[in-house]
Amino acid sequence: MQDKSSIKIHRLSVRVFHWLNAIAIVMMVLSGWQIYNATQFWSDGWAFPAWATLGDWLGGGIRWHFAAMWLLMINLAVYLLIGLFSGHFKRRFFPVTPRSVTSDFIKAARFKLPHDHVNYNSVQKASYIGVLLVIIVTIVSGFEIWKPVQLQALGWFMGGYEGARRIHFIGMTLICAFIVMHLALVAIVPSTLIPMITGKWRNKAENNHVV
Ligand code: HEM
Known part of the structure; x- marks a missing residue:
């Protein structure tokens, strides 16, 4: 049933x-x-x-x-x-705007942002879009480090081999920072974890955390 x-x-x-x-x-x-x-x-x-x-x-x-x-x-x-x-x-x-991100960030910092299990808040939206873009840039800079001679045009765009190395390192650092923040948020609202495994969320009263 x-x-x-x-x-x-x-x-x-x-x-x-x-x-x-x-x-x-x-x-x-x-x-x-x-x-x-x-x-x-x-x-x-x-x-x-x-x-x-x-x-x-x-x-x-x-x-x-x-x-x-x-x-x-x-x-x-x-x-x-x-x-x-x-x-x-x-x-x-979407939608996500700088204003909605700032407003949700301020609410979260004051522990006044109710967690909605169905819709991501603007800080989540911005950080998910951001980390996906950073992952893409990090992959592209990795290709430039791997094949600097064949991908000279790309190297020119990234500031050469050394520029690509720097971008790759910064990308890795930002991804690590995202992971730390992401895991901290999952720890604060652990009821988000099971749905990311099973797909389903059981709507219980105790799930209404405020982050
Ligand atoms: C290691 C790199 C990780 C990246 C880049 C990442 C990225 C993301 C992204 C992009 C989403 C949104 C997915 C979508 O709706 O399309 C998401 C959601 C989520 N992630 Fe991760 N994740 C990572 C690791 C983890 C780990 C290790 C955990 C748990 C131990 C985790 C737990 C979750 C949960 C619970 C959600 C859903 C949040 C919610 O419903 O409010 N993630 N993650």
């Missing part, structure tokens, strides 16, 4: 994308840290902790990085196509 108190809030394609994307991003970041360590990215000898890296050595880090890159790119491309053509982005990520 259909449970009338539960409603579907995340379609299957979004959930599959979300979790494959999370796995791919974590693999890319940890193997990227291994590559930074192995190539002495920091001139003062600082290194990412070994336990937080993937791949053990430069070649291993690069192999993990490339394997995860294909997973990330194919998964992201399918999500973007479905999101654009199904109306998912239009419905869930």
